[in-house]
Amino acid sequence: MCRPCEWEAFGVAYQPSPSAAGSSPPPLSRPQLAEARRVRAVELFEEGASNVAIARAVGVCAGSVRRWRRVWEEGGVSALRRRAATGRPPKLDDARVETVRAALSRGAQAHGFEADLWTLERVGLVVERVTGVSLSRASVWRLLTGRLGWNLRRPERRAVERDESETARWIAHEWPRITRGR
Known part of the structure; x- marks a missing residue:
């Protein structure tokens, strides 16, 4: 079973880097x-x-x-000449993918989940609710990373009780005192 992962979208469309814009055509596949x-x-x-x-x-x-x-x-x-790629067509057409994109952009809590984190299982449930199509975890991964352009973000593990100002004070005052004793 996969650990919970947070997903973040980086824009709707691919945008080339500024250095690549206008310099030369993309390389041939x-x-x-x-x-x-x-x-x-x-x-x-x-x-x-x-x-x-x-x-x-x-x-x-x-x-x-x-x-x-x-x-x-x-x-x-x-x-x-090249022929079109053969194989099974995708289960979700472009219109359904856009519907899924809109549903996921509302956040996980809007779909009844406790935390606003996306896991493959949660995304799969939302896809099934919105489109009626059941996808495997691998297909959900391909949908997110390929067709939606999302990437994996793991949440930072921090204690809820953590006090940033106390941590900064300790690093500034206590840590040098401890390392001086060596």
């Missing part, structure tokens, strides 16, 4: 880079370059170039 290699290979096919020369130019083995050439001859450039 691996699928984009692979597609760019295949497209460059097609350009070289059309110029009449050999498989070995193309392989050297785009940084792959000659076997990949032979396969790409076969696919290109049968289906053209579109056959070498």
